[in-house]
Amino acid sequence: MSTVDKQLDELQATIVDELPNDISVSDVTYEGPELVIYTRDPKKFARNGDLIRNLAGQLRKRITVRPVPDALTDPTTAREQVMNVIPEKADVSDLDFHADTGEVVIEAAKPGMVIGRHGSTLREITQEVGWTPEVVRTPPIESSTVSNVRSFLKQEREERRDILERVGRQIHREEMADDEWVRISTLGCCREVGRASFILSTPETRILIDCGDKPGSDDAPYLQVPEANPLNSLDAVVLTHAHLDHSALIPLLFKYGYDGPIYTTEPTRDLMGLLQLDYLDVAAKEGRSPPYDSAMVREAVKHAIPIEYGDVTDIAPDVKLTLHNAGHILGSSVAHFHIGDGFYNVAFSGDIHYDDTRLFNGAVNDFPRVETLVMESTYGGRNDYQTDQADSEENLIEVINETHDQGGKILIPAFAVGRSQEIMLVLEEAMRTGKIPEMPVHLDGMIWEATAIHTTYPEYLRDDLRDRIFHDDENPFLAPQFNHIDEGDDEREEVAAGDPAIILSTSGMVTGGPIMSWLDHLGADTDTTMVFVGYQAQGTLGRRIQNGWDEIPRNGRGRSDTLNLDFDVETVDGFSGHADRQGLENFVKTMNPRPEKVLCVHGDESSVQDLSSALYHNYNMRTFAPKNLETFRFK
Amino acid sequence: MSTVDKQLDELQATIVDELPNDISVSDVTYEGPELVIYTRDPKKFARNGDLIRNLAGQLRKRITVRPVPDALTDPTTAREQVMNVIPEKADVSDLDFHADTGEVVIEAAKPGMVIGRHGSTLREITQEVGWTPEVVRTPPIESSTVSNVRSFLKQEREERRDILERVGRQIHREEMADDEWVRISTLGCCREVGRASFILSTPETRILIDCGDKPGSDDAPYLQVPEANPLNSLDAVVLTHAHLDHSALIPLLFKYGYDGPIYTTEPTRDLMGLLQLDYLDVAAKEGRSPPYDSAMVREAVKHAIPIEYGDVTDIAPDVKLTLHNAGHILGSSVAHFHIGDGFYNVAFSGDIHYDDTRLFNGAVNDFPRVETLVMESTYGGRNDYQTDQADSEENLIEVINETHDQGGKILIPAFAVGRSQEIMLVLEEAMRTGKIPEMPVHLDGMIWEATAIHTTYPEYLRDDLRDRIFHDDENPFLAPQFNHIDEGDDEREEVAAGDPAIILSTSGMVTGGPIMSWLDHLGADTDTTMVFVGYQAQGTLGRRIQNGWDEIPRNGRGRSDTLNLDFDVETVDGFSGHADRQGLENFVKTMNPRPEKVLCVHGDESSVQDLSSALYHNYNMRTFAPKNLETFRFK
Ligand SMILES: [Zn+2]
Ligand SMILES: [Zn+2]
Ligand SMILES: [Zn+2]
Ligand SMILES: [Zn+2]
Ligand SMILES: [Zn+2]
Structure with missing residues (x-):
């Protein structure tokens, strides 16, 4: 019996102990970062809204409850009952029953009305029919991207479950290393804008952050170096946002053997698909042969595991990831990594806009702890101040x-x-x-x-x-x-x-x-x-x-x-999606506590040098302007 | 046909063109870094001492000439003839004929007299019997290490030829990378004395320099990190000297799948064997189980390719190695790497003694070019001055x-x-x-x-x-x-x-x-x-x-x-094998030209920091005191 199976058996025993006697637990499995509890009594679960929350807190895991198939009302009856529970004003456009997981996906113009106050309507649905509702928004403007992604994922549901189970077992594998250290290797984006790509590694785990192209150049990230290989041994890819200088070569990873998860926000997943397909399109129109084809874009979408801002997610035995709003484009994130049990914390800014814009709140820089910050420096130059x-x-x-x-x-x-x-x-x-x-x-x-x-x-x-x-x-x-x-x-x-x-x-x-x-x-x-x-x-x-x-x-x-x-x-200047020099400094200055070390990247040579030296002199932090292909050790 | 075979065919054609018509060339192969020319006319080759030198200069390769078996006088007759040519005072203790390579190994108390002025006696031997003489010294004091190594290598002759041929083909493979850069990764020996281990890498090649233990600790070099893996893809291992903090874990490489060459001096090969076996002995006596057994020590000895001080040797398509006297212990070397065609030069000091001692000349620091020096700092501390x-x-x-x-x-x-x-x-x-x-x-x-x-x-x-x-x-x-x-x-x-x-x-x-x-x-x-x-x-x-x-x-x-x-x-202080602070500074100061960058390693934290800051302030070089597990990029 593998250690993961043993772990799951123990979890199941604990859960059975904790739950009221009349709630059965048929099985417990991992699906990506979540723990899934299968039960014949989904309705009883739904009746007590605190059960799951308490379990999650106690087990320190994200928990999903799924009914076993024979606990479910048949879809035709269920459809009627569900529609009766949901207020008409929610404007439901689609109901989709998945017997394999007991989920019903509800697409509605007003998802809030499907959810109800504190999820009351959702629980009512489960109490009625046993199915677990999952709500998505009907795009107010029809989006072919969104509808293509949704129908593709529906069609690939089974493979996706396999992927998630595999990823889940990887995340929860036993830790093997008896050593502790944290390293960052730079595969691109140093003293240049473009081909963002970094590896965060511990003795146990390797995570790739971003994998972009370099606009106006054929230079790709240095994916061929040993630090990144074999690609299929990477634990995870984290994508900060959909811009091509961060996402363009993610599909290439799958061509070269990567088969693991892409952690990112849901809008980034969709935008990434849109921009990558456009990237292929443009290449074709310009008579260049792109390094991968659209099948690889689909692989990337299939392997995406969306996470929401602020959710702390286990992505490896020793790494927890939290994405935070970066204020830069839709779904853009600052990626915060908590390593070990309080051992070290690293944040990658991705691209940020520090102040609020009309579209977005300003970038979040409020983390309990960050020892090292990898910081964009696009407008880090001494004169890079933008018009208000x-x-x-x-x-x-x-x-x-x-x-x-x-x-x-x-x-x-x-x-x-x-x-x-x-x-x-x-x-x-x-x-x-x-x-x-x-x-x-x-x-x-x-x-x-x-x-x-x-x-x-x-x-x-x-x-x-x-x-x-x-x-x-x-x-x-x-x-x-x-x-x-x-x-x-x-x-x-x-x-x-x-x-x-x-x-x-x-x-x-x-x-x-x-x-x-x-x-x-x-x-x-x-x-x-x-x-x-x-x-x-x-x-x-x-x-x-x-x-x-x-x-x-x-x-x-x-x-x-x-x-x-x-x-x-x-x-007319001043509409940049990037923080200007002042914004970058403010992002760092207002962090509490401030990081000990800052690596200035994603800027041309003089910008990273200027920002690095300014942060050093003004805030007395250890700062670096790395080159590509370097590795920094922390702790 | 592989590109190496094509290359060899072209070389053979060139050689045939260059040689006088009456000298035949049966085959041309690589053996390790050397090009071997097989001929039916070894005697004619021997008659013209300049032929090989001229070919070597023209082809920019080290050349060995070997007779094909039927061009050889039979060993019994040859033995008599050889002994007639060599002056009696040479005191020959052994003659060993190897028909596979046409070599006769001559062990003599006075090798100089077997060689003759400018090699005249050697040439005379070949002219007489066709065999290629190779001369080794009869140890003036009987050494079981030397005699064991020699008889072991004799017994493993065939496998050694296979190894050398494989290595030779690797060295002369076609260059694939279209990129150019140079990196050094630190797997040990940073801010500490012990577990020396570095990787020098280019897009084409990876070379491990040293692989030692850490006295008084179980800490081994970080061989498990991706930079070093898979071990069997390393192009070469270079060993600066036999001390265990540089050599102890070389046999472990073979246990973990490495199967390539160890470039080092001949005395270092023998001393390494002696010290590694003693290392196993001590471990056994102390009841520890050592990480490898004596079979792996034999593997290391078998894979050693001895090179002499000052010889420029191709060890990869884009790397030439030259070892220079380091003045520290017998056979100790400063390892100089010339990368690409004038692209970059790196020297690893190993352990050095800058001044002459009774045993050794002081360390060589006279290189045509060195951009980066990796420098020992054992006595780099501000007060580490030794008695004269x-x-x-x-x-x-x-x-x-x-x-x-x-x-x-x-x-x-x-x-x-x-x-x-x-x-x-x-x-x-x-x-x-x-x-x-x-x-x-x-x-x-x-x-x-x-x-x-x-x-x-x-x-x-x-x-x-x-x-x-x-x-x-x-x-x-x-x-x-x-x-x-x-x-x-x-x-x-x-x-x-x-x-x-x-x-x-x-x-x-x-x-x-x-x-x-x-x-x-x-x-x-x-x-x-x-x-x-x-x-x-x-x-x-x-x-x-x-x-x-x-x-x-x-x-x-x-x-x-x-x-x-x-x-x-x-x-009584002052008999150290290491340069003191003054010696370390002098080593750098008298280099001409001086390196642009110095990485201070092989010293405790304060020693590397002191030396690094002194070299920076006194000589205005960029200096670093790296940590283990970091990677520095040059160019
Ligand atoms: Zn961006
Ligand atoms: Zn960007
Ligand atoms: Zn897949
Ligand atoms: Zn030494
Ligand atoms: Zn040493």
């Missing part, structure tokens, strides 16, 4: 008003995820409060889809925004002026020929995508203004236009000519 | 004279390897020049055997000492006052009861071995003086005696009592 967002919004509004007055269009290249939604919120409010005239806001490229994903996970948005989205009539993303460009170039031509309007289009650095068509349609229009609201990297067309280039060589469709840009070009 | 050896010798002589005058014995605990021979040279000279009276010098424990190994390899000793050993009548180690205690306790009792004498006995820190018997016999003798000439580590009996303990609890032979020490105790 309120001022930026004023500037944007002024540019829009001027352009509108002269009858032109406002063309804004924007990243699909994050900055587009921030700008949408600015525009919606400005129109609602009359600061700019009502006019159509056209959303082109992946922006609409990314927005739909945002509205699917309002819990991950800033609290007041979340509350507004819960009420359809106040959901700013549903405002009537937003139009999805979904009829291609005909629609664009029509918009270009029409009345003043605002256009948000990808790609954010004018390196491809529908923005190229908009240049064709509006480039010669002297009434139009192109407004840059995000960072334009060296070597991109966006950067060139920003710098005053007005003759763009064009190739394609058999012709090779020049496009003259006659529109105005403006730059 | 001349003064130490005066002190020792004074103690000896005083003790002799009062009719007592001088009892010197000493390490078998290195310090004993240094003291023997001091005593021999002092007696020869009348500074101390003639009296017997008894050598107990492994000292005699270690001395025999020293006299087998005079090329590795200080030049004037080497020249004296070449003449039996001047070989100081053959002086008649030296007596090998080889009859056990009876002999010791006799010595203890007799006239004044000097006794050198292991162990050097009084932790076991025959010195314990000497305490029994002489501890109560108030006329005797115990003289410490080496470092006594914390926790050893030697340290306690040095500090004034005079009641030693004894266990064993069924009794448990107390031994009173009534003899005098003196300490």
